[in-house]
Amino acid sequence: xxxxxxxxxxxxxxxxxxxxxxxxxxxxxxxxxxxxxxxxxxxxxxxxxxxxxxxxxxxxxxxxxxxxxxxxxxxxxxxxxxxxxxxxxxxxxxxxxxxxxxxxxxxxxxxxxxxxxxxxxxxxxxxxxxxxxxxxxxxxxxxxxxxxxxxxxxxxxxxxxxxxxxxxxxxxxxxxxxxxxxxxxxxxxxxxxxxxxxxxxxxxxxxxxxxxxxxxxxxxxxxxxxxxxxxxxxxxxxxxxxxxxxxxxxxxxxxxxxxxxxxxxxxxxxxxxxxxxxxxxxxxxxxxxxxxxxxxxxxxxxxxxxxxxxxxxxxxxxxxxxxxxxxxxxxxxxxxxx
Amino acid sequence: xxxxxxxxxxxxxxxxxxxxxxxxxxxxxxxxxxxxxxxxxxxxxxxxxxxxxxxxxxxxxxxxxxxxxxxxxxxxxxxxxxxxxxxxxxxxxxxxxxxxxxxxxxxxxxxxxxxxxxxxxxxxxxxxxxxxxxxxxxxxxxxxxxxxxxxxxxxxxxxxxxxxxxxxxxxxxxxxxxxxxxxxxxxxxxxxxxxxxxxxxxxxxxxxxxxxxxxxxxxxxxxxxxxxxxxxxxxxxxxxxxxxxxxxxxxxxxxxxxxxxxxxxxxxxxxxxxxxxxxxxxxxxxxxxxxxxxxxxxxxxxxxxx
Amino acid sequence: xxxxxxxxxxxxxxxxxxxxxxxxxxxxxxxxxxxxxxxxxxxxxxxxxxxxxxxxxxxxxxxxxxxxxxxxxxxxxxxxxxxxxxxxxxxxxxxxxxxxxxxxxxxxxxxxxxxxxxxxxxxxxxxxxxxxxxxxxxxxxxxxxxxxxxxxxxxxxxxxxxxxxxxxxxxxxxxxxxxxxxxxxxxxxxxxxxxxxxxxxxxxxxxxxxxxxxxxxxxxxxxxxxxxxxxxxxxxxxxxxxxxxxxxxxxxxxxxxxxxxxxxxxxxxxxxxxxxxxxxxxxxxxxxxxxxxxxxxxxxxx
Numbered sequence: 001x002x003x004x005x006x007x008x009x010x011x012x013x014x015x016x017x018x019x020x021x022x023x024x025x026x027x028x029x030x031x032x033x034x035x036x037x038x039x040x041x042x043x044x045x046x047x048x049x050x051x052x053x054x055x056x057x058x059x060x061x062x063x064x065x066x067x068x069x070x071x072x073x074x075x076x077x078x079x080x081x082x083x084x085x086x087x088x089x090x091x092x093x094x095x096x097x098x099x100x101x102x103x104x105x106x107x108x109x110x111x112x113x114x115x116x117x118x119x120x121x122x123x124x125x126x127x128x129x130x131x132x133x134x135x136x137x138x139x140x141x142x143x144x145x146x147x148x149x150x151x152x153x154x155x156x157x158x159x160x161x162x163x164x165x166x167x168x169x170x171x172x173x174x175x176x177x178x179x180x181x182x183x184x185x186x187x188x189x190x191x192x193x194x195x196x197x198x199x200x201x202x203x204x205x206x207x208x209x210x211x212x213x214x215x216x217x218x219x220x221x222x223x224x225x226x227x228x229x230x231x232x233x234x235x236x237x238x239x240x241x242x243x244x245x246x247x248x249x250x251x252x253x254x255x256x257x258x259x260x261x262x263x264x265x266x267x268x269x270x271x272x273x274x275x276x277x278x279x280x281x282x283x284x285x286x287x288x289x290x291x292x293x294x295x296x297x298x299x300x301x302x303x304x305x306x307x308x309x310x311x312x313x314x315x316x317x318x319x320x321x322x323x324x325x326x327x328x329x330x331x332x333x334x335x336x337x338x
Numbered sequence: 339x340x341x342x343x344x345x346x347x348x349x350x351x352x353x354x355x356x357x358x359x360x361x362x363x364x365x366x367x368x369x370x371x372x373x374x375x376x377x378x379x380x381x382x383x384x385x386x387x388x389x390x391x392x393x394x395x396x397x398x399x400x401x402x403x404x405x406x407x408x409x410x411x412x413x414x415x416x417x418x419x420x421x422x423x424x425x426x427x428x429x430x431x432x433x434x435x436x437x438x439x440x441x442x443x444x445x446x447x448x449x450x451x452x453x454x455x456x457x458x459x460x461x462x463x464x465x466x467x468x469x470x471x472x473x474x475x476x477x478x479x480x481x482x483x484x485x486x487x488x489x490x491x492x493x494x495x496x497x498x499x500x501x502x503x504x505x506x507x508x509x510x511x512x513x514x515x516x517x518x519x520x521x522x523x524x525x526x527x528x529x530x531x532x533x534x535x536x537x538x539x540x541x542x543x544x545x546x547x548x549x550x551x552x553x554x555x556x557x558x559x560x561x562x563x564x565x566x567x568x569x570x571x572x573x574x575x576x577x578x579x580x581x582x583x584x585x586x587x588x589x590x591x592x593x594x595x596x597x598x599x600x601x602x603x604x605x606x607x608x609x610x611x612x613x614x615x616x617x618x619x620x621x622x623x624x625x626x627x628x629x630x631x632x633x634x635x636x637x638x639x640x641x642x643x644x
Numbered sequence: 645x646x647x648x649x650x651x652x653x654x655x656x657x658x659x660x661x662x663x664x665x666x667x668x669x670x671x672x673x674x675x676x677x678x679x680x681x682x683x684x685x686x687x688x689x690x691x692x693x694x695x696x697x698x699x700x701x702x703x704x705x706x707x708x709x710x711x712x713x714x715x716x717x718x719x720x721x722x723x724x725x726x727x728x729x730x731x732x733x734x735x736x737x738x739x740x741x742x743x744x745x746x747x748x749x750x751x752x753x754x755x756x757x758x759x760x761x762x763x764x765x766x767x768x769x770x771x772x773x774x775x776x777x778x779x780x781x782x783x784x785x786x787x788x789x790x791x792x793x794x795x796x797x798x799x800x801x802x803x804x805x806x807x808x809x810x811x812x813x814x815x816x817x818x819x820x821x822x823x824x825x826x827x828x829x830x831x832x833x834x835x836x837x838x839x840x841x842x843x844x845x846x847x848x849x850x851x852x853x854x855x856x857x858x859x860x861x862x863x864x865x866x867x868x869x870x871x872x873x874x875x876x877x878x879x880x881x882x883x884x885x886x887x888x889x890x891x892x893x894x895x896x897x898x899x900x901x902x903x904x905x906x907x908x909x910x911x912x913x914x915x916x917x918x919x920x921x922x923x924x925x926x927x928x929x930x931x932x933x934x935x936x937x938x939x940x941x942x943x944x945x946x
Contacts, residue, residue, distance in 0.1 A: 352782050352785075352786075353782065353785045353786055353789055354789075356782070356783070356785075356786030356789075357786055357789045357790075360786060360790075360798075361798070364798055364801065364802055367802050368802050475927060475930060475931070475934075476923065476927065478930060479874065479923050479926040479927040479930050480923050480926075481878050481881055481882060481885075481898075481919065481922055481923075481926075483882060483885050483901070484881075484901060484915070484919035484922060484923070487901065487904075487905060487908065487915045487919065488915075488916070488919065490908065491908055491912045491915070491916075495908060495909055495912070575791075578791025578792060579791055579792040581791060581792075581794075582790075582791045582792030582793050582794040582797075583792055583793065585793060585794070585797065585886070586793070586882050586885065586886065589885070589886055590905070600797065601886055601887075601888070604797070604800075604801040604888060605887070605888075612798070612801055616790070616794060616797075616798050619790075619791070619794055620789045620790045620791070620794065621789075623789060623790075623791045624789050
């Protein structure tokens with residue numbers, strides 16, 4: 001197994017609102033192997049984006065990282081000084097966001113915003129910066145980049161803006177790119193182009209990627225490893241083949257069952273019962289237990305994320321000695337989806 | 339953009355016509371014969387007739403208005419009833435003083451208001467934020483003439499630091515500028531704060547931080563320029579309030595500006611001067627608003643289409 | 645991918661969106677401490693001003709606000725004269741007390757008059773649009789071309805200074821503010837789906853305006869009214885301070901400041917107390933108005 005460029009252990013990020021603590025990220029653990037793509041999957045509110053912002057130390061009041069470790073190439077980011085973090089941001093670790101329409105500053109030209117990265121991290125002046133900005137725009141497939149560089153965001157379409165965001169993120173050839181739902185806000189045809197672009201550039205630059213998404217289709221297409229998140233916790237971490245062939249966690253199974261498939265006959269998609277619990281109604285045991293078709297008595301206690309024989313992790317009592325429910329339960333039946 | 343400016347200029351015409359009609363009517367809405375009022379109740383008939391003659395008060399109203407309008411376009415507002423000196427000659431030097439007072443006060447209000455608003459927004463809910471907003475609320479609620487009186491009481495009478503009256507020397511400028519500018523500073527500070535808070539929570543600010551931009555640069559380069567867009571409109575309106583408010587400030591500090599000219603003219607029933615001065619102030623206000631409108635449109639063009 | 649369906653099935657009947665109940669407003673208003681302070685101060689002053697008005701006109705206390713006493717003029721605050729005396733030996737506390745209803749009265753009356761004209765103009769302009777809208781809004785533009793105190797000054801210069809004339813002058817200046825805000829809100833309300841639906845059901849204009857538009861635009865009207873009273877009080881005091889408003893010896897606070905300015909070297913308290921009272925009253929209206937705005941419509945914050 002290759003080196004991990006990022007190693008997150010028991011990360012906890014909470015928001016403190018009106019005297020109560022909302023645990024948005026509640027003990028997240030995962031690794032990003034160098035040069036690979038890790039997908040983080042989960043419903044909205046599962047803590048995916050907060051995890052991403054925590055990595056870059058961009059959590060703002062009333063939010064706060066309250067515990068855990070974020071190890072980036074041997075460096076502990078939770079203890080890094082502000083100046084060091086600014087060095088890392090946009091240079092060693094970059095991020096692109098979900099909303100291309102609002103993620104660019106409306107009062108500055110594309111060129112001004114791209115040049116800023118070169119100025120901060122490489123000390124380039126206006127002329128050299130513009131040259132590099134144009135090169136970068138060309139690289140991300142923006143037609144007539146020399147003209148676009150002087151335009152304002154409002155003059156560009158959503159897909160073009162996301163390309164600009166990618167250009168900005170990749171300007172300094174980062175070692176890790178965090179893409180937070182980069183295609184959610186875009187048209188379907190544009191989505192595929194953007195994903196393709198990120199993959200190509202990843203090969204060119206040789207960077208690692210964290211792909212945050214709620215779309216398992218995107219995961220299948222782009223990721224090597226997947227962390228499935230539910231209510232601020234990783235419930236399953238697996239390589240992408242295993243995840244699709246042999247998903248372990250009932251939540252992962254639920255996600256797969258609700259996905260249209262081409263390889264088996266399906267009469268209907270099966271949605272997961274119930275809905276994500278509100279922060280003040282969070283179960284103390286397994287967070288998924290109230291919606292889980294296999295839940296048993298022991299699920300009122302919180303299971304640990306445990307490594308299985310194939311090296312993948314799952315947080316579920318079914319795979320432990322203590323399991324007190326039906327023995328040999330078929331969590332996933334790929335021929336006859338239950 | 340050019341079409342917008344032209345359309346905006348065309349819209350100005352009815353407004354300016356309306357303003358001149360209103361100002362023209364001032365004299366004619368007065369109960370009684372304006373000539374008698376100007377001359378004084380006890381004035382001889384000949385004086386009254388002379389005034390009627392000079393102001394053309396015996397012509398039909400529309401003829402009088404078009405004469406008034408035609409002359410006003412050439413900056414001819416007639417002559418003062420009191421000393422026969424052309425109104426324009428009365429107004430010009432006084433207007434420059436008022437303009438000076440207004441501009442200095444604007445600078446004071448903008449600098450103080452922006453700084454206070456930014457600090458308040460960046461330190462939201464801290465002691466400095468609360469303190470600034472409390473002070474701003476007081477500033478907003480204080481009559482500028484009373485603030486002027488209090489400043490004179492403390493800094494001129496009690497401490498003897500600054501001159502209580504007049505205009506021109508540096509020690510005469512400080513107090514009137516503070517008196518006139520404080521309310522505007524308070525309004526600008528409140529507006530800047532809410533606008534900054536709005537902008538700071540925008541996605542593109544997060545983008546800037548994710549690029550590794552320093553917090554200071556995030557605030558001043560990325561946030562402020564966007565936050566200024568609504569503030570510009572408020573600043574434009576403040577200019578008008580300052581021009582008009584200078585009437586009170588000038589009265590407090592005995593500054594011989596346009597405001598005092600208006601007050602004296604009203605008390606002396608010197609209508610041509612009142613008309614000329616009111617017209618000059620409102621036309622300046624309309625023009626400044628036009629400029630603000632155009633620059634707002636220019637600044638907002640990029641944002642609006644999102 | 646399953647995303648819990650949060651969309652509710654739409655009721656087909658047209659629903660007035662102003663279900664945001666009065667209770668809810670009060671709850672938010674009560675949570676806003678500064679608004680509460682403003683409200684209590686205003687309530688207190690309101691009661692005091694009624695007492696002051698009765699005392700001024702019927703002499704309950706037997707102390708006249710205009711009783712001059714040249715043997716005790718320009719005296720500082722003391723047990724006998726809480727706020728001291730002015731250049732004619734008149735008790736400043738009593739004068740402030742007796743003048744309170746004038747200050748509050750002019751503020752309320754001017755704002756009420758302005759609303760009485762401005763609100764219907766704004767509704768009709770916004771609702772009917774077309775040439776009427778154009779004409780009304782151009783007229784408002786003309787009035788708005790005279791900034792701040794200037795229009796009131798010009799009107800008073802024609803009408804002459806008196807309590808009523810000051811009220812009228814300030815009211816005329818405030819009409820455009822009401823008309824503009826009301827027109828804007830009317831336009832927004834008119835575009836709401838349910839208004840279309842009601843019209844489609846055959847409701848008449850009058851019914852739509854009174855039953856559906858007016859309730860929806862009450863929030864901005866109430867907030868604007870509260871905040872404008874503060875401005876009106878400041879303008880009235882300014883006019884009287886210039887000697888163009890309420891005439892002496894009426895104990896109007898601005899006029900009292902005008903009296904006191906000539907004695908600042910000997911007796912600073914004459915200008916101190918009336919001004920402080922103006923600040924407190926205006927501050928209370930601003931606090932309450934800000935709170936109302938937050939409580940009635942958090943989106944309106946500006």
